[in-house]
Amino acid sequence: MEDTIVAMATAKGETSIHVIRLSGSNAGKIIEDCFDPQNMSRWSRRESFTLNLGNFRDENRILDEVLVGRMLAPSSYTGEDVYEVNCHGGPFVAQRILQACIRHGAQLAEPGEFSKRAFLNGKLDLVQAEAVIDLISSRTETAANLALTQLGGGLSETILNLREEVLEILAFIEASIDFPEDDVESLDREMLETKINKALDDSLHLLSGSKTGKILRDGLITVIVGRPNVGKSSLLNALLHEDRAIVTDIPGTTRDEIRESVSVGGFLLQLVDTAGICESQDLVECLGIERTWKALKTADLILLVVEANLPLTEDENHIINTYAEKVIVIVNKIDLLENEQCVSMNNKEVWIPFSVLQHRGFEDLEAEIKRRVYQGETVDVSDPLISNVRQISSLERCHTALSEALESLRRGTPWDIMSIEIRQAVQNVSEITGHNVQESLLEEIFSRFCIGK
Ligand SMILES: Nc1nc2c(ncn2[C@@H]2O[C@H](COP(=O)(O)OP(=O)(O)OP(=O)(O)O)[C@@H](O)[C@H]2O)c(=O)[nH]1
Numbered sequence: 001m002e003d004t005i006v007a008m009a010t011a012k013g014e015t016s017i018h019v020i021r022l023s024g025s026n027a028g029k030i031i032e033d034c035f036d037p038q039n040m041s042r043w044s045r046r047e048s049f050t051l052n053l054g055n056f057r058d059e060n061r062i063l064d065e066v067l068v069g070r071m072l073a074p075s076s077y078t079g080e081d082v083y084e085v086n087c088h089g090g091p092f093v094a095q096r097i098l099q100a101c102i103r104h105g106a107q108l109a110e111p112g113e114f115s116k117r118a119f120l121n122g123k124l125d126l127v128q129a130e131a132v133i134d135l136i137s138s139r140t141e142t143a144a145n146l147a148l149t150q151l152g153g154g155l156s157e158t159i160l161n162l163r164e165e166v167l168e169i170l171a172f173i174e175a176s177i178d179f180p181e182d183d184v185e186s187l188d189r190e191m192l193e194t195k196i197n198k199a200l201d202d203s204l205h206l207l208s209g210s211k212t213g214k215i216l217r218d219g220l221i222t223v224i225v226g227r228p229n230v231g232k233s234s235l236l237n238a239l240l241h242e243d244r245a246i247v248t249d250i251p252g253t254t255r256d257e258i259r260e261s262v263s264v265g266g267f268l269l270q271l272v273d274t275a276g277i278c279e280s281q282d283l284v285e286c287l288g289i290e291r292t293w294k295a296l297k298t299a300d301l302i303l304l305v306v307e308a309n310l311p312l313t314e315d316e317n318h319i320i321n322t323y324a325e326k327v328i329v330i331v332n333k334i335d336l337l338e339n340e341q342c343v344s345m346n347n348k349e350v351w352i353p354f355s356v357l358q359h360r361g362f363e364d365l366e367a368e369i370k371r372r373v374y375q376g377e378t379v380d381v382s383d384p385l386i387s388n389v390r391q392i393s394s395l396e397r398c399h400t401a402l403s404e405a406l407e408s409l410r411r412g413t414p415w416d417i418m419s420i421e422i423r424q425a426v427q428n429v430s431e432i433t434g435h436n437v438q439e440s441l442l443e444e445i446f447s448r449f450c451i452g453k
């Protein structure tokens, strides 16, 4: 922890500038050894949050003209003294500056080590640290907004409130253990039941937004399926705005899955184009069709493309019946219909008249996807939504422990047994923000960061 760490904060390669970042108690000394500021009197005032022009040198050799940012403890990202050297963007220049810092005593940082230090110094909790990774890797506007809200601390605050409630329940039970059983007991139990119910409601409320949160963060696995030649690959290409898949009027053109991600209406869709489903004698086509059936099982959303002027096949009916909740029926090629009267469909599923060729139906599809993401609820991304699988799983375990405690309470279980269940709930809710976490979990989380973050 005493070590001063250094890393490139920018991606390797040729660019306009590179940033080399240092953090730790020795960072100032290392910079003093290598940096000749142009304005010495300003530099010597040691003002925080300043940018200083000067030469960076190793011994007597000037390596580059640089700008050095100085952010002193405790107000920096890591909570330690942080210096950022902005140099010209050649990979060679940046490497030489990095090497000079190492020669003067800095250690090369591990992935995520800056953020880990920020966490250990209380600048970020785990929810915020994970939001940093999400923000970096977000590919849609909604995902980025969600990560930003979490980074701002809104979700952490809600989780901390829940933790306070559970801790209060624990304190209440522990206090009751200390007193012998007497006639105030029934009153205590009633009050305790109210408190547990409140914590249960709050955790359930957070969990109810988690499905939406997870979709905003990770997107929807969206499988495009249908009989051969119905226009599946055309739909994929239109959504991607590029000719990714081969389209021909020969049935059986697509043989293998094609996977691509795209933002539709601000949501990330992980699209899978599949081989058309039919009875086939061709071995390769059969293997492709087998994959199509498998893909349906793991899909979050199925776009079943059907022909507007043909009745549904047995397979199409089967898909609608089996996966009713996740199917949107795309009734394609309406441009070929005489009076645009679509095939009548005896079911309640959402179906959208479509023509990929004439670019019709896309707005309705977007609206339907949006409706599904929000599941009929109005969810504002500025609400504190929980979206990370690790955090959701800890919250679920906290909810289960609370439910068990409530059961125990109703059965008249002794206080000391109940306190074990509430302790479990405390542990689970604490893991979310990073109170009481094991080193191995921290290592696992921060290793997912890039070097220099
Ligand atoms: N008229 C009309 N033709 C379309 C429409 N969409 C696609 N097509 C045509 O239908 C034919 C098949 O399109 P594909 O996208 O290759 O169909 P597919 O479902 O991927 O077919 P397979 O890969 O063989 O399963 C092509 O000739 C497309 O130009 C549409 O909306 N209207």
Ligand SMILES: [Mg+2]
Residues within 6 Å of the ligand: 232, 233, 234, 245, 246, 253, 254, 274
């Ligand atoms: Mg195809």
